[in-house]
Amino acid sequence: MNILIVDDMAENLCLLQAMLEGAGYGVVSAGNGREALEQLQVHDVGCIISDILMPVMDGFQLCRECKTNPAWKEIPFIFYTATYTEKKDQDFALSLGTDAYAVKPQEPETLIKIIAQVLAEGKGRESATTAKIDAMDEKAYLAEHNWRLVNKLESKMADLEKTNRLLRESEEKYRLVVDNAAEAILIAQDERIQFANPGCASLLGYSVEALAGSPFIEFLHPEDREMVLDLHRRRLQGEELPFVYPFRIMSATDTPKWVEIHVVRIIWKGRPASLNFLSDITTRKHAEQALDESIANLRKALNGSIQAIAKIVEARDPYTAGHERRVAHLAVAIAEEMGLEPDRITALGMSGMIHDIGKIAVPAEILSKPTKLTPTEMTLIQVHPQIGYDILSEIDFPWPIAKTVLQHHERMDGSGYPQGLKGDEIILKARILAVADTVEAMATHRPYRPALGIDAALGEISRGKSIFYDLEVVEACLSQFNQKGYLLLD
Numbered sequence: 001m002n003i004l005i006v007d008d009m010a011e012n013l014c015l016l017q018a019m020l021e022g023a024g025y026g027v028v029s030a031g032n033g034r035e036a037l038e039q040l041q042v043h044d045v046g047c048i049i050s051d052i053l054m055p056v057m058d059g060f061q062l063c064r065e066c067k068t069n070p071a072w073k074e075i076p077f078i079f080y081t082a083t084y085t086e087k088k089d090q091d092f093a094l095s096l097g098t099d100a101y102a103v104k105p106q107e108p109e110t111l112i113k114i115i116a117q118v119l120a121e122g123k124g125r126e127s128a129t130t131a132k133i134d135a136m137d138e139k140a141y142l143a144e145h146n147w148r149l150v151n152k153l154e155s156k157m158a159d160l161e162k163t164n165r166l167l168r169e170s171e172e173k174y175r176l177v178v179d180n181a182a183e184a185i186l187i188a189q190d191e192r193i194q195f196a197n198p199g200c201a202s203l204l205g206y207s208v209e210a211l212a213g214s215p216f217i218e219f220l221h222p223e224d225r226e227m228v229l230d231l232h233r234r235r236l237q238g239e240e241l242p243f244v245y246p247f248r249i250m251s252a253t254d255t256p257k258w259v260e261i262h263v264v265r266i267i268w269k270g271r272p273a274s275l276n277f278l279s280d281i282t283t284r285k286h287a288e289q290a291l292d293e294s295i296a297n298l299r300k301a302l303n304g305s306i307q308a309i310a311k312i313v314e315a316r317d318p319y320t321a322g323h324e325r326r327v328a329h330l331a332v333a334i335a336e337e338m339g340l341e342p343d344r345i346t347a348l349g350m351s352g353m354i355h356d357i358g359k360i361a362v363p364a365e366i367l368s369k370p371t372k373l374t375p376t377e378m379t380l381i382q383v384h385p386q387i388g389y390d391i392l393s394e395i396d397f398p399w400p401i402a403k404t405v406l407q408h409h410e411r412m413d414g415s416g417y418p419q420g421l422k423g424d425e426i427i428l429k430a431r432i433l434a435v436a437d438t439v440e441a442m443a444t445h446r447p448y449r450p451a452l453g454i455d456a457a458l459g460e461i462s463r464g465k466s467i468f469y470d471l472e473v474v475e476a477c478l479s480q481f482n483q484k485g486y487l488l489l490d
Helices: 010-022 033-042 059-067 087-095 108-121 126-135 138-180 198-204 225-236 282-316 323-338 342-353 357-361 375-382 384-392 401-407 428-443 454-464 471-482
Strands: 002-006 026-030 047-050 077-081 100-103 184-189 192-196 244-250 256-268 271-280
Touching (some): 010 026, 087 100, 184 256, 192 198, 225 244, 323 342, 323 428, 428 454, 428 471, 454 471
Parallel strands (some): 002 047, 047 077
Antiparallel strands (some): 244 256
């Protein structure tokens, strides 16, 4: 069965159509009473659902036309109208022969139930309806009809006036907030500033009028123009991008300023645009730059101190001069091969430069002894990681350098010293340092033996991987030598 729905609001027609088709009905639509009469002439309609206030021909007149036409008077007619209505409107509608009167909005189930009930009753009220219409002469009908329409229009106008008043109040609040916002607010479209608030004018040093319609690229720092313009274009194309980021602008005095932008994609006058909130972060940026410089200077000073400590250790053991520097360099290469973060690599390099600082407490004649060490002498040597830890733990390093030095002679199976740690009990930087220290020690000259060579050193860590040395660390070290062509420093 087809149901004819009549309403001058397209969205109302769409909602009704979806509701009725979902209930299994066919739908024919019209935007006013005149169009509805035309549809009745070409379609077989089993029910009519109509609004009242419509241009060209209203719902009251449509109902009268249908109920006085022999061809259509038997079609059930339902008024479905807005909330600005009263009891007399319903009485007048019933006097015209309508079969039901419903006020918008209704739950879909309720409206479908009303339709089903009207269709089920069929022609039951036909005689009464005809009698009412016949009893109402044309003059009486027109008087009541016009009165009802004027009354409903006045109600609708009052409702619209209330809506307009609320909109004006909302706009005034919006304008108050935007005009007095501390942030610069602008809308960009077609790569031009379509709207700018006073905060934006103050930030850039131009009037609001001067900004309107100007290409926003003119106010960007030359080095940041390409980046900002690219992000703007991609955002308007619908790409998901960071909505907060910093860049530099140029004020009217050609003074660069740092700003932080919060930006979202919007629809402005029917087309994509960007809504932008800008905050001046110049002071913060300068503070960050000053802090970065201070940190860089501190690191430079720290690195200088590390170098000085390393030279002191080497001065007591001239036969192994350069050992700590070579170990540090190899440890860094292994860490880079493993993909460690730059900050951790820096810490590892510093640890390598002073990993033998504890030998400062070992007698020089033992360090330079050209023969094999006695068990007692070996015991003295093996306390150097602990002594190194005791010295370095008093320094407030930003990394666990003291702990790395303490553990660099530990082994994965627990056979190392001074604590006999196993596996993951040993921190990663110490595991890396252990491999680098072993390779350098075997590959270079020692007082008690000549250099064994790099092949012997790599063979040693290969045989000892997963037993004495961390497997991943050994693989990274072998990769540096075998695939990357790494060479120990001279």
